[in-house]
Amino acid sequence: MEIKSAIREYEVLLKDDTEFVKSLFGHENTEYVVDKNVYELYTPLFECVPKERLLLIEATEEKKTIDTALEICERISELSAKRNAVLVSVGGGIIQDITGFVANIMYRGIKWIFVSTTLLAACDSCIGSKTSLNYKGFKNLLGTFYPPEQIYIAPVFFKTLSERDYKSGLGEVVKFNIMSGQKGLENIENNIEKLLSRDENTIKEFVESSLEFKKRFIEIDEFDKGERIKLNFAHTFGHAIEVVSRYEIPHGTAVAIGMIIADDISYKRGYVNSDVKVRSERKLLEIIDIDIDLLEAPESQYMAAIKKDKKQTDDSLTAVLIVSYGEVGELKVVHDVTQDEIFASLEYFKQLYKVGKK
Ligand SMILES: NC(=O)c1ccc[n+]([C@@H]2O[C@H](COP(=O)([O-])OP(=O)(O)OC[C@H]3O[C@@H](n4cnc5c(N)ncnc54)[C@H](O)[C@@H]3O)[C@@H](O)[C@H]2O)c1
Ligand SMILES: [Zn+2]
Structure with missing residues (x-):
């Protein structure tokens, strides 16, 4: 599915299994941000990611802040590429909101690929370009519009969601x-x-x-x-x-x-x-x-x-x-x-x- 956007056209790709995730790894000048729970549940998928380029984040509202975003910016600034740097993120709406914000402000916009692992992100938030951070106790107070270049959805990921998150x-x-x-x-x-x-x-x-x-x-x-x-x-x-x-x-x-x-x-x-x-x-x-x-x-x-x-x-x-x-x-x-x-x-x-x- 292609989505038209004033920022760029982007695509949503539906996958039957999780193997495609491995093909997103191992590239140069790429930072990987992965939901900690997802990493623990699907560790073998992430074996090819260089440890120094992999950041695990707990997907909680408390973490959806400018501090977390700046920590990721700091890590991307260490890559030798500048505007050619790439951010790959794997998780639900929280990971999407944080990494979208980072991809937008880093060098005024770098390539961003998002793998949606929750049903909510897959059916709704992954398209529409919104990025958000919580600030001073207020939810989604900071934000921009910036879509990923590619969005991957594999419904098989939803099998491990808690009943609460699935519903x-x-x-x-x-x-x-x-x-x-x-x-x-x-x-x-x-x-x-x-x-x-x-x-x-x-x-x-x-x-x-x-x-x-x-x-x-x-x-x-x-x-x-x-x-x-x-x-x-x-x-x-x-x-x-x-x-x-x-x-x-x-x-x-x-x-x-x-x-x-x-x-x-x-x-x-x-x-x-x-x-x-x-x-x-x-x-x-x-x-x-x-x-x-x-x-x-x-x-x-x-x-x-x-x-x-x-x-x-x-x-x-x-x-x-x-x-x-x-x-x-x-x-x-x-x-x-x-x-x-x-x-x-x-x-x-x-x-x-x-x-x-x-
Ligand atoms: N940008 C937007 O347009 C937009 C729209 C709606 C909601 N949101 C934001 O999205 C957030 C909620 O996102 P969400 O509902 O996708 O969940 P989430 O990112 O909060 O994740 C919910 C829980 O599921 C876990 N999880 C993720 N994938 C899993 C998997 N495959 N198996 C097992 N556990 C898994 C996470 O670790 C977390 O504990 C909120 O912060 C909300 O504000 C953004
Ligand atoms: Zn909603």
Whole structure:
């Protein structure tokens, strides 16, 4: 799959096994950054990497900082090549966010190859050019736009993901399908069991269709000024849930909860019928596994998190909602969401979850 970008065209390559990883190693003037867990699980794959050129990073939000980025810059500056230096990174969204930032600022841009080892990165974050670092306790406060030259995806890597991280990735997969309309929803209904059992061919199909869906938005509006904002469906609420749970609830799972809240608001406003809402909820509940107490926080904490979200431009609350649902789902950025609507639908989700998980 080719992705058009103002920065450069780049490609996504889907692979059936992990052997291709070895061919990325052993080149001169290349720095390798690998998720520590991935390295431990797949050590033989990395045997050809010169030890002095290999940096292992723990994929935690605490590590997604400018200090880690500068440590990698320091190592790249030791290579004899300058603008011809290459960065190869292997991991999920955290490794992607850090190394993308480095590849962008080092000599004003060096070649970067990314191997995505999580479902979330593969189906969503690997395309779209965003790089992010956390700063002063705020998530993704620093960032740039810079895509890798090549992205490799091998669904076989997802077999070793924890249930928590795998289901977080499924949150984004289900999101793209629900956003796309009736066919997408049916597609999820027909395949949720295979997805949950990590059937490789099914995952591959869904990763491809998710990326195809996202591609349409980022190719029109790479820099997030208009059309791309619609991809933020469910994210205003999801983001607040991540913050309130102190990131105990991972991104894709928070987005899945955010979708139930968004759909409930759309239903109460008369934008979607109960059939669509109930069918979406049923599938979403199958991929949400949380400690519900993590959502117990004062309303003021939720509101503070929502207002800190980059997408909020003024005092009114902005969110992306489904405003009609047919062959395709029609999404709209609305600016009049009220606090009462949000908390009524959050409460609705809590009750639904408690009953659904009994
Ligand atoms: N740049 C973007 O557009 C964008 C979009 C969405 C999310 N993000 C960011 O992505 C991050 C989340 O990324 P993520 O969900 O991919 O996970 P992650 O990078 O946080 O990794 C999750 C866990 O899975 C482990 N792991 C990775 N691959 C594995 C494998 N194959 N087998 C076993 N364990 C493995 C990691 O070590 C880590 O413990 C967040 O920081 C978020 O802000 C960025
Ligand atoms: Zn997301």
